Amino acid sequence: MQPTAAASGSRTVVGFRLSLFHIHVSLQRLWLTSIVGHRSTPQTIHTMKPYRDTDGDSGVLAYEYGDDWISVQFKHGGTYTYRSARIGASHLATMKRLADAGDGLNAYINTNPDVKKGYDPR
Numbered sequence: 001m002q003p004t005a006a007a008s009g010s011r012t013v014v015g016f017r018l019s020l021f022h023i024h025v026s027l028q029r030l031w032l033t034s035i036v037g038h039r040s041t042p043q044t045i046h047t048m049k050p051y052r053d054t055d056g057d058s059g060v061l062a063y064e065y066g067d068d069w070i071s072v073q074f075k076h077g078g079t080y081t082y083r084s085a086r087i088g089a090s091h092l093a094t095m096k097r098l099a100d101a102g103d104g105l106n107a108y109i110n111t112n113p114d115v116k117k118g119y120d121p122r
């Protein structure tokens with residue numbers, strides 16, 4: 001039995017709606033990735049420490065770090081990971097110290113070109 005034109009049209013509409021649903025889900029995943037951070041971030045946002053921001057003027061929201069990296073989540077939503085192999089051990093140590101102090105991390109990143117552009121691109 002051949003489907004009628006109306007039935008055929010209904011299937012097309014249903015298929016179109018399913019396609020829009022899949023596009024919507026894909027866009028949500030991209031949006032969540034941009035909030036949580038780059039796929040290369042070693043841990044998720046749930047393990048990040050809130051940045052104290054003692055002066056109330058920082059663009060940093062949270063951070064976390066390991067032996068050779070630090071991830072910084074900014075208030076605009078992006079999370080960037082900086083590794084000692086790219087920015088150097090001295091910069092990394094300073095960033096960790098500033099993060100724990102809750103003051104100066106955002107300014108340090110913005111005033112040091114090697115650090116500002118030295119985040120992990122993955």
